[in-house]
Amino acid sequence: VQLQASGGGLVQAGGSLRLSCAASGRSFNNNALGWFRQAPGKEREFVAAISWPGTTTNYAGSVKGRFTISRDNVKNTVYLQMNNLKPEDTAIYYCASRLQNWPLKSQDEYVYWGQGTLVTVSS
Secondary structure (H helix, E strand, O other): OEEEEOOOOEOOOOOOOOEEEEEHHHHHHOEEEEEEEOOOOOOOEEEEEEEEOOOEEEEEEOOOOOOOEEEEEOOOEEEEEOOOOOHHHHHOEEEEEEEOOOOOOOOHHEEEOOOOEEEEEEE
């Protein structure tokens, strides 16, 4: 099982980025997918999660209204559209998958993890 995150980069404050995470090795039908991030010197934290087939989403308060999570179940891919980025969004972003379908916030509920993609927001 492999989760490959991509789409990170350097962007100015107020800009946008779209992260992608392609899953392979198994079907992720009936599995929730999520995004987490780890800023320098901080612990990894929840960002957003989505159920299969995409009817239920869950967001951290700090990104609600700015970030949108979605998934393409044919491509086995989850996306994170990030708008109005702020310097405090700078972090390595990780995608992850649960074995169950409810889009929970706890990292302990996620068993498959991608390698991370770096997002840097300049002020």
